[in-house]
Amino acid sequence: MLIEIEAEQLRVGMYVHSLDLSWYNHPFWRRRFLINNEADLSTLLALGTRVIVIDDSKGLAPQPRHDPVPDVVSIPAPPGDIAHEAVLVKSSPVPTTPAPHGPNSKPIPLVGAAREAEMQRASKMLHRSKTEVMTLFGNARMGKAISTRKLTNLVAQISDSVNKDPTIILNIARLKTKDEYTFLHSVSVCALMINLARKLGLDEVVVQDLGMAGMLHDLGKMAIPDVILNKPAKLDEDEWRIVRSHPEKGHAILSSAKCGTETALDVCLHHHEKMDGTGYPHKIKGEDLSLAARMAAICDVYDAITSQRSYNAPLSGAVALSKMLSWKGHFDQSLLRIFIESLGISPIGTVVQLTDGTFATVIGENPGDFSQPIVRTFHDPENPVSCVPKDIRISRIEGTVQIHEIIYDLTPELAEKARATSR
Ligand SMILES: [Fe+2]
Incomplete structure (x- = not known):
């Protein structure tokens, strides 16, 4: 269902159907898109858009403003049934404990x-x-x-x-x-x-x-x-x-x-x-x-x-x-x-930015800990000309370099540099 909301109601996980902006005035490469993370959300809010149309069959629905624990929540309607908005009535409580990690935190494995x-x-x-x-x-x-x-x-x-x-x-x-x-x-x-x-x-x-x-x-x-x-x-x-x-x-x-x-x-x-x-x-x-x-x-x-x-x-x-x-x-x-x-796993071949700012390609995974990869650095923004590729085994040891984030959209130059270094 298409719902018009105000900018302050936007959340990560919502699917943007349209913005009150010219397509050319915003940096998102698709007209319709899912808000993946806080960075996307901040970029979107910084554009100054006031009204956004979201599609709650493809992403999160807005929270009711006066009822934070709704008895009825909207969930995706079955395809082909446009008139029907599926609702799920909260019935007998399900025995669960509260989620310890929010949507933007990484899972922390027990040890x-x-x-x-x-x-x-x-x-x-x-x-x-x-x-x-x-x-x-x-x-x-x-x-x-x-x-x-x-x-x-x-x-x-x-x-x-x-x-x-x-x-x-x-x-x-x-x-x-x-x-x-x-x-x-x-x-x-x-x-x-x-x-x-x-x-x-x-x-x-x-x-x-x-x-x-x-x-x-x-x-x-x-x-x-x-x-x-x-x-x-x-x-x-x-x-x-x-x-x-x-x-x-x-x-x-x-x-x-x-x-x-x-x-x-x-x-x-x-x-x-x-x-x-x-x-x-x-x-x-x-x-x-x-x-x-x-x-x-x-x-x-x-x-x-x-x-x-x-x-x-x-x-x-x-x-x-x-x-x-x-x-x-x-x-x-x-x-x-x-x-x-959500899995905290870095796919082989993906480009990541490390906590020290350098860019690296994931070339392997630590056999003892699948969420900790082996990476090869290929670009240092502080020292772009003379960055020497180095293999690093990421570990959980405090104070060592960690993966900051996965980078999906690289400039053509950096993409080529990543490919050349990881061969
Ligand atoms: Fe199946």
Whole structure:
């Protein structure tokens, strides 16, 4: 829905539909864009624009001015249903702890005994839930009635763990055996959706709803024969057609069970759509896809390509993210950048600015700590002529040089310098 707001209501995560400025008078390279970070927000406010039209189906909705804890929050409406604005009524409270990190802070991984304790707690919790969830998914396959009440509790527990340290659940779920894949992929996508939703600063009720949508996104796979899903060889065209039917099958299961929220139905149906309209099942283009569907597309692929599967070796997080950045037309690139920030991983090949001001390219990752990369410097603004490339292993040791931010838009000269140095 298009909503006119005043400049003071603007927040990171909102999707700007139009400004009361001539296109030529502002530095944003697209007419319509997501406000990615505080820097974008400051630039926008500095332009002196007073009225902005935002699209709350593609980003955050404005907060009501007199009711900071609304009973009803707007969430992305299902594509194709322009008249309908999906609403989510706050019902029974979900047992969660408040998010410790705001949208603009980096996740702080637990260390030492605290990490070990949370690993064990999360691992036991997932082990306990596995049978229950797989029974529920199995019932869905046989057309039996399903209830998401138990899943709500699991999503809340995953959410609590992501609150403490987003890497815990993701590390456990990454090591999937073949028979655990369906369950742990659902858990991972749930955790990734929650982590990304918090980075976007979404209301906690919406965060839980998106987590549940992540948990249920591949429900339709239960209707696909195992012999096709687990086939170790390449699928033929008929088999692909059957696999590609899983979003519609999942949507049909949820619809007939009347147990999915609008968000879960939307994500189930549209998590394989692509921004350029070449996805399936409906070939919907990016501007018509909901925020939830665009988030799910990113979380689903990231978990799939970083997991051990029968036909592919898993990619490291840094390599996976750099590949995803290179797939133009597949993902919402603005959202993907926020996803990268939410994980705190620097993709291989990306350019970063370090805390000492120098520019460097990420050339590897520290095997013991995936969020700490190895970088090669190529440009020092203080000393542009005689900067000697140097490899630096970024560490958590206080006082050492750190990554300040990822730089996506480089001048052609710096881009060439980065390429030449990292060869
Ligand atoms: Fe899927």
